[in-house]
Amino acid sequence: MAAIVTLKGVTVTFPGAESPIFSGIDFSVNKGEFVIIVGTSGAGKSTLLRVVAGLLEPTAGTVHRAIEESDRRRSSAMVFQEAHLMPWRTVRDNVALGLEGLNLSEEECERRIADALALVRLSEYGTRWPHELSGGQRQRIGLARALAVEPELLLMDEPFSALDAITRQALQDELLSIWAATGKSILFVTHDIDEAIYLGDRVYLLGGSPARIVDSFANTAARPRQRGTADATALATRIKDNLSGVHDHGGGI
Amino acid sequence: MRRHLYGLAGLIVFLLAWELLVASGLVVSSLLSPPSSIPATLASEISLGFWQKMILASLTHYSVGLLLGSTLGVVAGVSVALFPRFDAAQAWVARVLRPIPPLAWIPFAIIWFGISETAAAFIISIGIFWINYFTAHAAVRAVNPDLIEVAVSFGHKSLFRRLQKVILPASAPGILSGIRAGLGQGWMTVVAAELFGITGIGQRMMEAAGLLATQVVIVYMLTIALLYGLSDIAFVTIQNRVLRWQR
Numbered sequence: 409m410a411a412i413v414t415l416k417g418v419t420v421t422f423p424g425a426e427s428p429i430f431s432g433i434d435f436s437v438n439k440g441e442f443v444i445i446v447g448t449s450g451a452g453k454s455t456l457l458r459v460v461a462g463l464l465e466p467t468a469g470t471v472h473r474a475i476e477e478s479d480r481r482r483s484s485a486m487v488f489q490e491a492h493l494m495p496w497r498t499v500r501d502n503v504a505l506g507l508e509g510l511n512l513s514e515e516e517c518e519r520r521i522a523d524a525l526a527l528v529r530l531s532e533y534g535t536r537w538p539h540e541l542s543g544g545q546r547q548r549i550g551l552a553r554a555l556a557v558e559p560e561l562l563l564m565d566e567p568f569s570a571l572d573a574i575t576r577q578a579l580q581d582e583l584l585s586i587w588a589a590t591g592k593s594i595l596f597v598t599h600d601i602d603e604a605i606y607l608g609d610r611v612y613l614l615g616g617s618p619a620r621i622v623d624s625f626a627n628t629a630a631r632p633r634q635r636g637t638a639d640a641t642a643l644a645t646r647i648k649d650n651l652s653g654v655h656d657h658g659g660g661i
Numbered sequence: 662m663r664r665h666l667y668g669l670a671g672l673i674v675f676l677l678a679w680e681l682l683v684a685s686g687l688v689v690s691s692l693l694s695p696p697s698s699i700p701a702t703l704a705s706e707i708s709l710g711f712w713q714k715m716i717l718a719s720l721t722h723y724s725v726g727l728l729l730g731s732t733l734g735v736v737a738g739v740s741v742a743l744f745p746r747f748d749a750a751q752a753w754v755a756r757v758l759r760p761i762p763p764l765a766w767i768p769f770a771i772i773w774f775g776i777s778e779t780a781a782a783f784i785i786s787i788g789i790f791w792i793n794y795f796t797a798h799a800a801v802r803a804v805n806p807d808l809i810e811v812a813v814s815f816g817h818k819s820l821f822r823r824l825q826k827v828i829l830p831a832s833a834p835g836i837l838s839g840i841r842a843g844l845g846q847g848w849m850t851v852v853a854a855e856l857f858g859i860t861g862i863g864q865r866m867m868e869a870a871g872l873l874a875t876q877v878v879i880v881y882m883l884t885i886a887l888l889y890g891l892s893d894i895a896f897v898t899i900q901n902r903v904l905r906w907q908r
Binding site for chain 1: 805807808810811812813814815816817822826827830831833904906907
């Protein structure tokens with residue numbers, strides 16, 4: 409299967425820091441794949457995502473993107489932990505943010521905005537202001553904003569971690585439906601082990617200090633998945649054991 | 662509604678007390694004209710053409726000073742907030758110049774521009790500049806860096822794009838409140854700036870005061886209050902429209 413993005417030996421050291429935040433990271437995301445990075449607090453999950461997004465240059469190693477950016481398309485788009493919608497923009501204009509730098513016709517922009525809002529089931533919310541939305545709705549608009557640029561790869565930085573459990577589970581299911589409908593590749597970071605097992609095709613564990621990939625596995629459970637099955641519990645134990653192991657040797661959960 | 666009624670009642674009591682103070686002889690009418698003399702004086706000033714002429718003259722250098730002070734203040738405040746080195750370089754200069762009151766610049770205004778409208782506009786602009794400078798600086802520094810990161814991640818990487826997409830809209834509430842404060846500061850300075858002989862409301866007030874025509878002085882005091890009130894209402898209307906996204 410063709411890799412959308414491949415990282416080889418990626419290391420990031422912040423200026424002034426004695427040791428890297430993570431080092432020697434190798435992984436790839438294939439076309440249409442749902443990849444999870446689950447890790448301990450401070451392991452640099454968000455930083456790693458920023459490296460993949462091209463927002464941060466690695467100190468060492470390479471990031472190879474199969475899809476190059478052009479004036480009409482972006483290779484990836486990010487969904488943040490907090491939606492961070494621009495409060496002075498309506499929902500429609502927030503979704504349009506990523507399209508404004510692209511050389512697209514007005515009709516094409518409107519089609520993409522309408523499609524993205526339809527995917528997150530908020531078509532009728534276009535004229536609302538962000539402060540008129542619930543936390544879950546804001547996060548869905550954050551997702552629509554990323555979907556509107558029609559990226560090959562969606563980068564998701566703990567997008568549901570600030571939501572209550574019921575909304576979180578509903579949005580996880582909604583994300584899986586969108587993923588199935590669009591065929592996008594997704595790189596999703598989380599500290600939530602159950603979320604990692606429920607969503608991912610492949611799971612990488614990031615832990616230790618400096619952080620590294622301490623384990624990875626394919627989750628071959630059939631979809632739609634059930635939560636809390638014996639297989640899921642076994643995988644959760646494997647993740648806990650691996651991350652606890654590195655924690656005992658200098659990591660930090 | 663009840664609040665407005667109280668306000669109206671307070672105003673009537675104030676005017677009555679003022680009228681009684683003069684009518685009872687406690688204050689000599691040549692030192693303070695009663696409110697009842699104001700309508701006739703205003704009518705006279707209008708019919709002689711002074712009122713319109715003075716307002717137009719004051720409005721002219723007020724507007725120039727406001728435009729100049731606000732524009733330069735906002736541009737300087739935003740620029741300094743964007744570039745930390747520029748910020749550090751200007752910090753002491755700003756600390757030295759900021760406490761100097763606009764009126765202390767009158768000698769230089771006369772030396773540089775003579776007794777002219779330009780001199781008055783210059784003095785008015787100084788006070789307005791500093792208000793806008795500091796509010797714009799603080800507003801830009803307070804912009805949520807996460808919003809900037811979102812814009813950058815969606816391709817708006819250049820400084821111009823970041824300004825256009827995030828920094829200016831996010832700091833607009835602060836910048837606009839600075840411009841509004843400058844509107845008021847400008848009217849406070851306009852009279853003082855005209856005291857040294859530049860045509861306008863301040864000059865007319867000084868002429869009237871010299872003749873103990875306190876009713877004329879009061880007419881122009883109330884005129885300033887009216888002009889400030891009208892400009893403030895107009896600005897708030899625009900501000901509310903621009904910031905309609907706020908709760």
